[in-house]
Amino acid sequence: MRDPHQQFYDQLAAEWDLDYTAEDLERLSRLVDSMKVKSGENVLxxxxxxxxxFDMFRRKVGNKGSVTGVDFSVQMARQAHRNFPFDNVNVVDADVAVLPFRDHRFDLVVAFRAFPHFVDKRKALAEIHRVLKPGAPFYIIHLVSSKELAMHHKRRGGVEAEDVLPSADDMQLMFSDARFAKLTIDDHPGLYLATAINS
Ligand SMILES: C[S@@+](CC[C@H](N)C(=O)[O-])C[C@H]1O[C@@H](n2cnc3c(N)ncnc32)[C@H](O)[C@@H]1O
Structure with a gap:
């Protein structure tokens, strides 16, 4: 069965890039810098x-590494592919609940503005745990707090209306059930950053 988010994001793909300000890009770039990504690493x-x-990670991993994007909106995935036709960038049209990658393939996984929209978060976490190397990090990033995000989605309504970041307690439970070793959450006005370390 198709998830209604697919059609919703398909319709937004053509104008999506206009959503970002220079300040957003600067903040994102600083966050990516803080992740200490190394040349030759594989990022998902x-x-x-x-x-x-993509570009922020692509520059860090260089030609020996790779950046792989996953999105189940065909139009988003197509646009990503058009935007970044580079040898070290792959885009895969897939659902995060069933990732088409071998175990322990990635050095880092990130979900920027995406985790609240994953309908089956537990399945997604099980897959992230599986494809990450032992001891490698998974980051959830938003340039707003969880409260600000919930209000934003409620205002927009439609398929996003109920998409929220789970409470800190629920996140701890979900991540430990998925066998992550450690989860820290920084949640304050203007930023939500969850960092989980794989076991
Ligand atoms: C708010 S957009 C963020 C896109 C991008 N990370 C950015 O910040 O510009 C959320 C994206 O997650 C994708 N998405 C939501 N649920 C998904 C799932 N279960 N599997 C794959 N992609 C999903 C949507 O298609 C959409 O492109």
Missing amino acids: DLGCGTGIL
């Missing part, structure tokens, strides 16, 4: 949209 961007993070 879940719910990648049109690939707003």
